[in-house]
Amino acid sequence: MGQAIGQARPPIAAAHLRTDAWWALPLTVVVVLGAFGAYSTWAAFQNAHYFAAPYLSPFYSPCLYRSCLHATFGGGLPDIYLPIIGLLSPAFLILIGPLSFRLTCYYYRKAYYRSFWLAPVACAVRDVKPGYSGETRFPLILQSFHRYTWYVAVLFIVLLTWDALLAFRFPTGFGIGVGTLVMWINVVLLAAYTFSCHSCRHICGGHVNVFSKAPGRYRVWHLVRRLNERHPVYAWLSLGSVGLTDLYIRLVSMGVIRDLRII
Amino acid sequence: MPTYTMRVFRGDPGGGEFKDYRVETGEGMVVLDVIHRIQATQAPDLACRWNCKAGKCGSCSAEVNGQPRLMCMTRMNLFADGETVSVAPIRTFPIIRDLVADVSYNFEKAKQVPPLRLRPPDPDGKYRMMQEDVDRPQEFHKCIECFLCQDVCHVIRDHEDKKRAFAGPRFFIKIAGLDMHPLDTRDRSAFIKDQAGVGLCNITKCCTEVCPEHIHITDNGIIPLKERMADGFDPIVWLLRKFRGKSTSRIGRDRTSR
Numbered sequence: 134m135g136q137a138i139g140q141a142r143p144p145i146a147a148a149h150l151r152t153d154a155w156w157a158l159p160l161t162v163v164v165v166l167g168a169f170g171a172y173s174t175w176a177a178f179q180n181a182h183y184f185a186a187p188y189l190s191p192f193y194s195p196c197l198y199r200s201c202l203h204a205t206f207g208g209g210l211p212d213i214y215l216p217i218i219g220l221l222s223p224a225f226l227i228l229i230g231p232l233s234f235r236l237t238c239y240y241y242r243k244a245y246y247r248s249f250w251l252a253p254v255a256c257a258v259r260d261v262k263p264g265y266s267g268e269t270r271f272p273l274i275l276q277s278f279h280r281y282t283w284y285v286a287v288l289f290i291v292l293l294t295w296d297a298l299l300a301f302r303f304p305t306g307f308g309i310g311v312g313t314l315v316m317w318i319n320v321v322l323l324a325a326y327t328f329s330c331h332s333c334r335h336i337c338g339g340h341v342n343v344f345s346k347a348p349g350r351y352r353v354w355h356l357v358r359r360l361n362e363r364h365p366v367y368a369w370l371s372l373g374s375v376g377l378t379d380l381y382i383r384l385v386s387m388g389v390i391r392d393l394r395i396i
Numbered sequence: 397m398p399t400y401t402m403r404v405f406r407g408d409p410g411g412g413e414f415k416d417y418r419v420e421t422g423e424g425m426v427v428l429d430v431i432h433r434i435q436a437t438q439a440p441d442l443a444c445r446w447n448c449k450a451g452k453c454g455s456c457s458a459e460v461n462g463q464p465r466l467m468c469m470t471r472m473n474l475f476a477d478g479e480t481v482s483v484a485p486i487r488t489f490p491i492i493r494d495l496v497a498d499v500s501y502n503f504e505k506a507k508q509v510p511p512l513r514l515r516p517p518d519p520d521g522k523y524r525m526m527q528e529d530v531d532r533p534q535e536f537h538k539c540i541e542c543f544l545c546q547d548v549c550h551v552i553r554d555h556e557d558k559k560r561a562f563a564g565p566r567f568f569i570k571i572a573g574l575d576m577h578p579l580d581t582r583d584r585s586a587f588i589k590d591q592a593g594v595g596l597c598n599i600t601k602c603c604t605e606v607c608p609e610h611i612h613i614t615d616n617g618i619i620p621l622k623e624r625m626a627d628g629f630d631p632i633v634w635l636l637r638k639f640r641g642k643s644t645s646r647i648g649r650d651r652t653s654r
Contacts, residue, residue, distance in 0.1 A: 141409035143484065143491040150462030150482050239599055239619050246598045253550040256602035257462055260554040267596035280626050335623035343578045345526035
């Protein structure tokens, strides 16, 4: 390398010279993500109150087996007894899909690398840890598999859309309740988050270099690019909506609140 | 008129310290104006690099209150009357004197980037590109090489040992611009991964936040490069490209050029 490496940097000892509230954003992220993590873990452990006809909590979808209170597809699949299901709530198995998508998401990576990894905690503020290997070693090299988690996330959008369709089917026939709207808002926000993903943008056309020879992919890429500009907004809104949807269905199921029928 | 205490770094590789200067400012003044006023009235030996004073030459990069900025584009009315404002050189690179840094690291990195390798021209001997083909590289061409993104990037700012293995955000957008170029035929995969060190970037987006040209360095430059690396082990993309053919994507590029 050139002569610059190893020469003296400005002799300024301070870790940073910032005078603004640079700590406020990472602290907010810690509080919000921490609160969501605590609530979703608690809700997953419950293995109860995840269904209030005809609403199914997104934490417990897909409900695949016959013994499930609200089988996602028709009569449900034959029950399979895995040892782990007896010990843990099935929500833990279900949440692996969406959780891995969010964990490897390019936006959330920024959020938690700053807030939890402290590398860096804020721009132009010195890293807390002296050593650094980025995403070149295990386990962070697995972030490269975000593409695969996106494929799984798309599958979950299909499943949750089906659940939202079933939310029109009340025991008395077709209807719309507040819960139906809650579930649809959740699906729309989750779909916006999933389809605004950077991997989605790349798969839809980002890999193309000569757009003029691929006009269809250019149009799709252009649409996803517009969505992608709001990816962080969708990331936070959908995180909130999925938690609040579970909370709403849980409270209705527990009888704490009553679901209002609109139609 | 508002008066500020300007806390300016004075020193060289042998040592240095911040010195305070009380400066009265006028309407519309920017930090660079204040530095010039200090030079004119209090410290004629204060060294600073500048040229256009219009945010286009990228010379007057510094850290104002700890934030990497162009001095010529930082208005004094951002700060409260009487506030103490610190001005330091960009801290990622070696200091020459006062506010002047040696940014030659970047010029060395620039030499390493594999240049464009043009495909053969059309049958009439001409090259043709459509606007939609060059929209993405054109965003990166707005770069004024102020190196604020390189300065704020924690990979090289806080980990000196990574400077050899990491190109930095400025050069990732340069590489991305070349890699997305519709006439280019070079495969830079190995370079991006091994020599430019794209895996070291943990996409915390500070480079994007400080860019005075508002280039979406991370979203439109670095992440697409990471995705292009991921293409290499995505069987679904591989299959789709097999069906579609090779004309529009990277798969048709010259693999021997690594």
